[in-house]
Amino acid sequence: MPQIACPGCRKMFRPKKNGVYVLFMSENGHPTEIVHADLWSCPECGNEVIAGFGQGGIDYWKDAFQPAIKYATEKDLLYKIQ
Numbered sequence: 001m002p003q004i005a006c007p008g009c010r011k012m013f014r015p016k017k018n019g020v021y022v023l024f025m026s027e028n029g030h031p032t033e034i035v036h037a038d039l040w041s042c043p044e045c046g047n048e049v050i051a052g053f054g055q056g057g058i059d060y061w062k063d064a065f066q067p068a069i070k071y072a073t074e075k076d077l078l079y080k081i082q
Contacts, residue, residue, distance in 0.1 A: 004051055009044035016041040021072035022050060024057075025082045033057040034068050039079075050079060 004013040017039040024033045035057035041048045058065050072078035 004040055004049055006042035006045060006047055008047070009042055011042055011044045013040040013042055013047075013049060015039075016048065017077070020050065020077045020079055021068065022053065023069065023072075023078060023080045025080055027082065029082075031060050031065075031069070033059050034065060034072070037079075050081075 005011070006013060015038055020037055020039050022035050022037045023031055024035070026032050036054035037050050038052040039048060040051055058068055069078065
């Protein structure tokens with residue numbers, strides 16, 4: 001597990017939600033890959049970070065890509081990163 005600290009509060013972040021989906025976007029706004037990760041938050045101020053990215057995401061051209069986006073969206077687990 002990563003060790004993540006809040007620089008403002010000087011508290012250690014704690015896991016908030018495991019198994020979120022991170023959708024990586026190209027600079028021109030096109031999706032490129034979706035990967036599992038974890039959402040962490042500061043117990044003091046509520047700042048959040050995404051960390052613990054999984055290996056072997058799903059590339060945009062694979063059959064499982066669109067179903068993964070649909071599932072993550074329906075479950076409110078999708079975070080887009082450019």
